[in-house]
Amino acid sequence: MKPLADRIALVTGASRGIGRAIAVRLAQDGALVGVHYRAEGDKAKEMLDLIRVRGGDGFLVAADLADPAGATQLADAVIGELRTRRDPPTLDILVNNAGIDDRKTIEQVTEADFDRMLQINFRSPFFLIQKLLPVVADGGRIINISSMAARLSFPTMPVYAPTKAALSTLSRVLAAHLGPRGITVNAVLPGATSTDLNPAAADPQRSGAIRDTVALGRIAEPDDIAPVVAFLASREGGWITGETIEASGGQRL
Numbered sequence: 508m509k510p511l512a513d514r515i516a517l518v519t520g521a522s523r524g525i526g527r528a529i530a531v532r533l534a535q536d537g538a539l540v541g542v543h544y545r546a547e548g549d550k551a552k553e554m555l556d557l558i559r560v561r562g563g564d565g566f567l568v569a570a571d572l573a574d575p576a577g578a579t580q581l582a583d584a585v586i587g588e589l590r591t592r593r594d595p596p597t598l599d600i601l602v603n604n605a606g607i608d609d610r611k612t613i614e615q616v617t618e619a620d621f622d623r624m625l626q627i628n629f630r631s632p633f634f635l636i637q638k639l640l641p642v643v644a645d646g647g648r649i650i651n652i653s654s655m656a657a658r659l660s661f662p663t664m665p666v667y668a669p670t671k672a673a674l675s676t677l678s679r680v681l682a683a684h685l686g687p688r689g690i691t692v693n694a695v696l697p698g699a700t701s702t703d704l705n706p707a708a709a710d711p712q713r714s715g716a717i718r719d720t721v722a723l724g725r726i727a728e729p730d731d732i733a734p735v736v737a738f739l740a741s742r743e744g745g746w747i748t749g750e751t752i753e754a755s756g757g758q759r760l
């Protein structure tokens with residue numbers, strides 16, 4: 508039997524990058540996966556096809572998490588999907604992965620930049636958890652994708668890093684609050700990972716310098732991060748809660 512058989516998961520920002528790898532992996536492990544995307548329906552449909560070709564299944568949900576109403580719209584859409592599958596509707600695994608970065612120093616950040624990043628990286632995950640909590644199953648899992656930037660000091664991340672630190676701290680607070688329901692809440696902190704969000708990772712000029720800071724000597728692929736999330740989502744990961752788990756190959760140890 509697959510480790511996540513009969514589980515229903517939601518992965519935000521599952522259209523590409525780390526979220527896509529997480530969604531594919533959870534589906535491979537047997538979960539029915541809600542594939543959240545913002546706007547590119549064709550890409551998301553391709554992604555669901557890939558999951559199905561590999562023997563898994565899922566459903567698509569769209570929402571713009573830069574919109575203050577986005578988390579509520581997403582929660583409503585997910586609960587609607589759950590209702591067609593379970594009575595009462597319940598969600599087993601929530602992965603808050605969608606996020607943005609915008610490399611600017613404090614001198615360059617505008618108020619609009621600040622508000623957008625805070626909205627997508629912290630406010631939306633916060634309210635998505637709040638709106639979905641009534642349907643998160645007892646014994647369920649909440650996994651927030653933070654960043655190792657939360658413990659470091661990159662000068663071009665004066666908003667990004669604090670939003671990720673906030674998500675890590677929220678995970679700890681909620682782990683204590685939701686423990687009586689058997690719900691675990693953890694933050695996974697990827698290091699430099701080769702995705703659209705981290706163009707330096709794919710840039711031959713800059714990637715060498717990043718690699719030199721990684722104990723295991725390379726930049727991560729999204730598939731390096733997905734199994735960590737899958738473990739936390741599994742029954743075997745059930746005794747871990749309130750933790751911030753770095754998946755960085757030992758970056759800047």
Ligand SMILES: NC(=O)c1ccc[n+]([C@@H]2O[C@H](COP(=O)([O-])OP(=O)(O)OC[C@H]3O[C@@H](n4cnc5c(N)ncnc54)[C@H](OP(=O)(O)O)[C@@H]3O)[C@@H](O)[C@H]2O)c1
Nearest residue numbers: 520522524525545571572573605606654699700702704705
């Ligand atoms: N890559 C790294 O080095 C690294 C390191 C540490 C932590 N992380 C974290 O890992 C997570 C995934 O990042 P990634 O590297 O995979 O980035 P990515 O390839 O740029 O993917 C970001 C995902 O977030 C979604 N998203 C962005 N803005 C959105 C919005 N307004 N509404 C809804 N969805 C939105 C994107 O959807 P669309 O396709 O619709 O835009 C996409 O699916 C992020 O939380 C990031 O902070 C990444």
